[in-house]
Amino acid sequence: MNPLESNIPDWLKGDGPDSDVVISTRARLARSLAEFPFPSRASGEDLTMIVSEVRQALSGLAEKFPGIELASVDKLSDEVKSFLLDAHLASVEQIIGGKGRAIVLEPRGRLSIMINEEDHLRLQIILSGLVCEEAWEMVDWADDVLAQKLAYGFSNTYGYLTASLSNVGTGLRVSAMMHLAAMRLTRKLNEQLRAAYDLGVSVRGVFGEGTQSFGDLFQVSNEVTLGLNEREIVERVRSVTAYLLAQERLARKELLSRHRTSILNDAAKSLKTLQTSMRVAPQQAFTLMSSLRLATALGFVENGSGALMNELLAGMRASTELSMRVGSRDDTGAGIERAKLLRNKLRSLYINEG
Amino acid sequence: MAVENPICECCSIRPAKLVVVRRRRDDTYRTFVCCECAEELTRVYVKNGLDLDGMVLGMDRGAGSDTAYSCRLCGTTLADIVVGGRPGCCACYGKFGGEIENAIKVAQGHTLHMGKTPER
Ligand SMILES: [Zn+2]
Numbered sequence: 001m002n003p004l005e006s007n008i009p010d011w012l013k014g015d016g017p018d019s020d021v022v023i024s025t026r027a028r029l030a031r032s033l034a035e036f037p038f039p040s041r042a043s044g045e046d047l048t049m050i051v052s053e054v055r056q057a058l059s060g061l062a063e064k065f066p067g068i069e070l071a072s073v074d075k076l077s078d079e080v081k082s083f084l085l086d087a088h089l090a091s092v093e094q095i096i097g098g099k100g101r102a103i104v105l106e107p108r109g110r111l112s113i114m115i116n117e118e119d120h121l122r123l124q125i126i127l128s129g130l131v132c133e134e135a136w137e138m139v140d141w142a143d144d145v146l147a148q149k150l151a152y153g154f155s156n157t158y159g160y161l162t163a164s165l166s167n168v169g170t171g172l173r174v175s176a177m178m179h180l181a182a183m184r185l186t187r188k189l190n191e192q193l194r195a196a197y198d199l200g201v202s203v204r205g206v207f208g209e210g211t212q213s214f215g216d217l218f219q220v221s222n223e224v225t226l227g228l229n230e231r232e233i234v235e236r237v238r239s240v241t242a243y244l245l246a247q248e249r250l251a252r253k254e255l256l257s258r259h260r261t262s263i264l265n266d267a268a269k270s271l272k273t274l275q276t277s278m279r280v281a282p283q284q285a286f287t288l289m290s291s292l293r294l295a296t297a298l299g300f301v302e303n304g305s306g307a308l309m310n311e312l313l314a315g316m317r318a319s320t321e322l323s324m325r326v327g328s329r330d331d332t333g334a335g336i337e338r339a340k341l342l343r344n345k346l347r348s349l350y351i352n353e354g
Numbered sequence: 355m356a357v358e359n360p361i362c363e364c365c366s367i368r369p370a371k372l373v374v375v376r377r378r379r380d381d382t383y384r385t386f387v388c389c390e391c392a393e394e395l396t397r398v399y400v401k402n403g404l405d406l407d408g409m410v411l412g413m414d415r416g417a418g419s420d421t422a423y424s425c426r427l428c429g430t431t432l433a434d435i436v437v438g439g440r441p442g443c444c445a446c447y448g449k450f451g452g453e454i455e456n457a458i459k460v461a462q463g464h465t466l467h468m469g470k471t472p473e474r
């Protein structure tokens with residue numbers, strides 16, 4: 001399987017609205033097939049039948065997602081697997097889960113469907129920038145197409161039935177990945193994240209726990225999937241994300257007017273380290289790339305594109321996570337590879353004091 | 355498949371008879387405790403103003419082995435759902451009506467679907 005037509009999914013390209021701060025928006029639906037046990041309880045035979053049912057229902061999706069394709073996870077090469085993780089198109093659980101799991105992809109990497117992860121189906125749309133409504137509408141459309149062929153588990157009281165009680169109802173999780181580096185530097189982060197919690201969303205580090213997020217990457221998402229309809233969920237996440245976006249912009253302005261020299265100094269040091277290191281640990285990569293991405297957004301970095309910054313900051317998450325999750329695996333080799341990649345990709349960049 | 359009650363997480367001596375469910379932000383914490391420790395734990399939570407959702411669910415010690423309490427389609431028992439918060443299939447939602455409703459309320463604070471329905 002050649003997963004995507006370009007080497008980078010659409011969402012990493014950095015061309016969506018407000019993508020200097022909001023790297024991506026994701027809308028995910030959890031769905032189950034009524035007559036099969038959930039994947040954790042299903043037999044190998046069940047899993048195979050689930051995959052084949054979904055395969056037969058896919059054809060309608062080609063209208064909006066030409067080139068859509070299904071692949072068994074156990075037939076993918078390691079290279080493709082780590083690409084799917086980096087591109088946020090599959091979860092670690094799905095990739096290491098073994099037989100009976102499959103993934104559906106389209107060439108631009110906007111739609112992906114994990115089959116037999118926690119739920120029978122996890123439909124996901126991921127796009128660049130702050131585009132909650134568009135992401136919802138696209139995943140809603142794909143869901144309707146599949147519902148014509150698949151017998152979803154549904155109850156009039158509880159809504160869509162899922163393997164975890166925290167997804168039952170709409171099964172919808174809308175999330176926005178934000179780069180909030182300036183808010184951290186101006187020490188406004190904790191206060192603002194607390195304000196966001198109070199508005200009924202969850203905000204957590206994309207990588208790391210709570211406010212200890214590596215790379216200043218945060219994910220805003222809805223907390224509950226019951227008691228609200230899909231539009232209300234979308235609007236709740238959109239409005240809190242828009243609020244945090246405005247706060248981050250203010251913080252960036254403040255940095256430009258009051259801390260220009262120290263931002264430049266940080267960025268120059270980060271870039272130099274990244275261009276010369278022979279080995280870079282995951283946490284260090286996040287810290288340095290966050291500083292460099294911020295400086296790029298502020299216009300201090302020549303030859304550095306938003307797409308490149310997204311790829312190296314947000315797109316390195318998963319393989320790092322995998323190497324941490326697998327735990328005992330030594331990061332030395334990965335650290336050398338990571339450094340090599342960073343040196344190559346950042347070779348021609350330099351700081352322009354403006 | 356019988357589910358044995360775990361040992362109390364507080365005293366590590368008596369077998370756990372209850373699970374104290376506490377909801378914070380987007381996580382749900384479950385603590386398995388004996389009756390004695392449950393009482394003490396609840397007191398501590400309430401005294402410290404922690405948002406204990408008032409949920410102390412009894413674990414049915416016989417549920418693990420009683421087929422009347424397991425789902426016909428997937429074999430999941432009531433104990434599995436109370437303890438793990440995870441039904442095994444769609445039929446579980448019907449089979450364990452009241453208990454599932456309680457557990458959903460704990461997990462989400464709501465039990466009523468307001469969204470779309472499948473278009474067939
Ligand atoms: Zn005890």
Ligand SMILES: [Zn+2]
Nearest residue numbers: 425428443446
């Ligand atoms: Zn069941």
